Amino acid sequence: MSQPMLLVIGSEPELMRRYMLEAAAAEHSVLLIDDQPPTWQLPYVVDFETTDLNDPARVIAAAESLARHWTIAGVLTFNEYLLVTTARVAEHLRLPGNTPTAVAAARDKATSRQLFAASDVPSAASTWVHSFDAAASAAERLGGYPVVLKPAAHAGSIGVVRVDSITDLPAAWNIASAGAAHQGPEGQGILLEEFLDGPEVSVETVTDRGVTTAVAITRKAVGFKPYFMEQAHLVIAGDPLLDDVAPVAAAALRAVGITHGVSHVEMKLTASGPRLIEVNARLGGDRIGQLVRHATGVDLAAAAADLAIGRTPDLTPTRTRSAAIGMIYPPADGTVTELALRPHPFDAHHLQELQWLCDVGDHVTLKPSPSTPNNIRAGFAIVVGDTATDVRRHLNSVLGRAQVKVRPTMISAA
Numbered sequence: 001m002s003q004p005m006l007l008v009i010g011s012e013p014e015l016m017r018r019y020m021l022e023a024a025a026a027e028h029s030v031l032l033i034d035d036q037p038p039t040w041q042l043p044y045v046v047d048f049e050t051t052d053l054n055d056p057a058r059v060i061a062a063a064e065s066l067a068r069h070w071t072i073a074g075v076l077t078f079n080e081y082l083l084v085t086t087a088r089v090a091e092h093l094r095l096p097g098n099t100p101t102a103v104a105a106a107r108d109k110a111t112s113r114q115l116f117a118a119s120d121v122p123s124a125a126s127t128w129v130h131s132f133d134a135a136a137s138a139a140e141r142l143g144g145y146p147v148v149l150k151p152a153a154h155a156g157s158i159g160v161v162r163v164d165s166i167t168d169l170p171a172a173w174n175i176a177s178a179g180a181a182h183q184g185p186e187g188q189g190i191l192l193e194e195f196l197d198g199p200e201v202s203v204e205t206v207t208d209r210g211v212t213t214a215v216a217i218t219r220k221a222v223g224f225k226p227y228f229m230e231q232a233h234l235v236i237a238g239d240p241l242l243d244d245v246a247p248v249a250a251a252a253l254r255a256v257g258i259t260h261g262v263s264h265v266e267m268k269l270t271a272s273g274p275r276l277i278e279v280n281a282r283l284g285g286d287r288i289g290q291l292v293r294h295a296t297g298v299d300l301a302a303a304a305a306d307l308a309i310g311r312t313p314d315l316t317p318t319r320t321r322s323a324a325i326g327m328i329y330p331p332a333d334g335t336v337t338e339l340a341l342r343p344h345p346f347d348a349h350h351l352q353e354l355q356w357l358c359d360v361g362d363h364v365t366l367k368p369s370p371s372t373p374n375n376i377r378a379g380f381a382i383v384v385g386d387t388a389t390d391v392r393r394h395l396n397s398v399l400g401r402a403q404v405k406v407r408p409t410m411i412s413a414a
Helices: 014-027 056-067 080-093 100-107 109-118 132-141 166-180 242-256 288-296 300-308 388-401
Strands: 004-009 030-034 047-050 071-076 126-129 147-151 161-163 190-194 200-208 211-223 229-236 261-270 273-280 322-328 334-341 351-356 379-385 402-408
Touching (some): 004 014, 004 080, 014 030, 014 288, 014 300, 030 056, 047 056, 056 071, 056 080, 071 080, 071 300, 080 100, 100 273, 109 126, 109 190, 109 242, 109 273, 126 132, 132 147, 132 166, 132 190, 161 166, 200 242, 200 300, 211 242, 211 288, 229 288, 229 388, 242 261, 261 300, 288 300, 288 322, 288 379, 379 388, 388 402
Parallel strands (some): 004 071, 030 047
Antiparallel strands (some): 126 190, 147 161, 200 211, 200 261, 211 229, 229 322, 261 273
């Protein structure tokens, strides 16, 4: 047998996961289970198996196959929808990790809400609804509008919509239903929840043997009402909000049973204090791990890899900066005709990366619809600076100079 290896399950999409795999491979020899043979992943992996990632039994069989040739010390995924499967693999191979029950509780927002309530973790009133009529009745029982509809086990705000009146409920129900049709198997149907008013943040945490450390806060900007489409994320080293939200994040993780790994805990800062939206038992998406590293020097992807093999990660901050990512959206639904960024002399000092997520000729959508419950972003930009003020200013400059032109979709007359 060889040196201990780290098994990673799932690695796509490249633009959001390459930095994670690269960080894992920097200190560990990596094995990969994915649904396609590796291409861009090849520099980071020693061996791989391909299988249907939607079938836990096949993933376990692929892990067993790799374990016959290599000594596997830990297993890890960065994919929300593979968390339960990964926990089952860890349990099967007797490796460090959260229990499948705890991860499933985090995945299923209905179960999470129940566990939050049982542990007195401040959250939103919530009820599962199986039909439009049930949603209308539940809204009245919760005290009236506004309310929020959301799939019970999705991610990325897919199918999540605010409802301000009974008149808005039919269209919102169609959006939430479309999202729920493609959610993960850990939750079923749609939740109707109390609307929490206030700024949204996430707490980026590391939990080692049941002890949680809050590493950073991500301040979020969302828009395109009544949807909750993420427009920007900002991480500030030494954020003064950290002391207020860290205990709530740790309590939420304890409530659902998460004792291990890097987590992304979302909450609203309401007039009555921080209140939970959800627990995600994995590294935050939208390059949040990179923002934390740019701002603080703490590498959450590397920490996740260390924890997976049972090693305590180094969480010592080495930087005091700020970093942000801004999403670039198309101006309308249609076919992309041009993508460009007008240059600026300060970009060399602040703009770390600009990536387009579509090509000329691609069809893009601005807002969710029943046929496309997840909007299609045109791109994103990552900006760093010494202060939050600097970062906000330069990010706004970049986003203002990013040009996305589309040929609008023609709607035929009835």
